[in-house]
Amino acid sequence: MQHYQHLIDGSWIEPASGAYFDSEEPFSGKAWARIGRGTEADVDRAVRAAHAAFTSGPWSRMTATERGARLRALADLLEANAERIGLIEQRDNGKLITEVAGQARGAAQWFHYYAGLADKVQGQVVPMPKPGVLNMVKYEPLGVVAAITPWNSPLSLTTWKVAPALAAGNTVVIKPSEFTSASILEFAALCEAAGIPPGVVNVVTGFGAEVGAPLVGHPLVAKVAFTGGDIAGQKVYEAAAADFKKVTLELGGKSPNIVFDDADLDQAVKGAIAGIFGATGQTCMAGSRLLLQDTIHDSFVERLVETVARARIGDPSDPETQIGPIATRPQFEKILSYIEIAKAEGARLVHGGHALSGEGYGQGQFVAPTIFTEVTNGMRIAQEEVFGPVLSVLRFHDEDEAVAIANDVNFGLAAGIWTRDLERALTVSDRVKAGTVWVNNYRATSFATPFGGYKRSGIGREGGTEAIKEYLQPKSIWITPRPNRANPFVLG
Template structure:
């Protein structure tokens, strides 16, 4: 069994506790590697290393073009090692091998993009009312960034944070989920190979209470970038607020997939399936609420049910598999509890509705793709994030009611509109309280465009030019060209 170490200051070190945690394969249930059980002492060592790298190391003093060159080298290494890291991550979180390999290759593209953007962040000269005054605005890195990432897409969601943070000249300490740390320790190895100076990237693994909280509270951390549940995000926000640290939070969702009566039904059905059953529903942007116009409700549900019941479920290492296991046992139990809640509230289950066991389902950490109809907007299954392959189907009469139902939740991460009418599409998109709206597609993302949420779905944006701004602070420099001061007691005199 492989035993990993912590990556601190460019070196591989044992945890101060001398303890390790087993990482298990969600499909087989077998422990396949061990990750360090870090603690406060390890966090302190990593943050201090990062602080020294920022305060006196070469990274923030390099030209942006030099940083970009190193990030391009890291991107190339990620690209060359995508299959190796992807297979490690797949074993950790149980996602489909096809999706994880695509995500690993996609992570390289994030570093290519921000490598190119590094020297495109420009300041400005601001016109002043006083012609003898020159004002320069420039952008500087924040310092030590704490990047805390979840188990569903470790490498991808870490890239969303680390690539812009490094391009901006910051240094980072990464805290992965204790369930899925191996791929990020492999990523750390590539950081060293790419030529990133010691201390610029550090990885400390372990439990949230033992690593995450000390990291968030550390006095030298300038910003926390977190992806995870809204309750944990709220807790982090409360902690950093006491120290006036900056924060980016990409949290939960209860996204609405709205299908109007003039939509291409076949495409919309495929979009509904992709929205909720891809990744077994374990994605923040999942289209977990399907809103169907009354006139197409029954026909759409019948077609949707047929597609779902024909899905290939099983070993995620098989390229033909379409739905894999749930990544962790606590999440598996949570999903089943929500199925019970939905049933008790009066929702009617027409597909799935329980665990799958037996030959082909490994240790049995599978939930059948589940569809509930007769769902009311007030039901918990329509209000709370399940984070699993569970779809709530709701009816609506017209555009006004569709928007009202879609917005009547505490989240606002994403949503989609299916229609052939451009006016209807844009009218709806403009009124949805969501950070991302897809029209006649679902679950598309890119490093070129911002992603983030309204309401309890988060703070700040990841992706595009917006993301690098999240890791910079603004400085205004005033220069006088006036030969001598006339009246020191008057402002500008």
């Protein structure tokens, strides 16, 4: 059994309670690591360490260029350790080894990007309508950032927060999901090796009520960056509002993947499959609503089912596997319950719809890739995030109806559009209410461009130059070199 403690102020610390809990492999069901069970006392110690590092530690005295150099060293270490950390994360959340190793290498690229951006944040001199007055605007870090991350892509989604936060000059306390803490602790060890000073990156592991809630509510936390479901995000937002903390919330989605009859249908079938069955559907950007123009609906569904039926399902450590297990037992049960809800609502099951067990399926925490047709947009299966390999197929007649269906949902994270018509691609991209729109591709992300959602899909953006602004605040400075105020009672 691997044994993990908290990382606080540069030291590996036993939980204040002395308690630990097991982390289990989704495929085998076997416990493989012991994770420290944090409490409010651990949170307070970590936040105070981060606050001291921000206000008086060496991090606070570094130039932006020096910070960038440390982040570049961290990026190099992440690159060198990508395979090892990928294997650890795969044991924790059951994702395909081919995917998690790629995500670990991708995390290195995020740190390279923000390392370069650290000393590119520039203020400005603002022309004033008042003679003899100089106005400057500069950007300053916020302070201690609480980064709360989920189990589906722990290293990637932690990187999306920590890289811009550190580049901006903040310090962080990370609370990973209790299901997937190990890769984040391994990442934190690399921060030390890269020369990032003690207290700048801290990790407290444990459960939401025992670690997450006191972290969000701590008076020395200046900002909360959270990824998770919309209900949990709403609670985080409400708690942060009590102290007027800044927040970034990257929440759920019920993303439409729209296929018009003039699309390259071979590519659209692949895009539909990747959109919902990639990562076993356990991704916020999943294309869980497939909107098909009525002229191609039947033939497209037939091709879709034929392709999905050939999917290789099983051990995620096997490079040939295409669909792995569900990451957690509660999520596995939730997905199966939504399948039953869809049946009861009158959706037509055309593929899957059941758990998989037996030889090759480990402990049996697998759900067959599932496709429902005859779905209407009022059904729960079309409105609520399932977060699993379950696809709802909806018909539309024309562009107006496609847009109406796409927008008739409480989420607005992402959308896909498949068409050969450039004018249609641009028009529908403008009309769809989503933070990311993919045209003739799906699930592409990059450190260079912002990602985030409309409506209940969240607040703020991660990625690109927009993300570093989420961790900075502007300050306006007015300078009058030679004050000469004739009447001190008149401001101007």
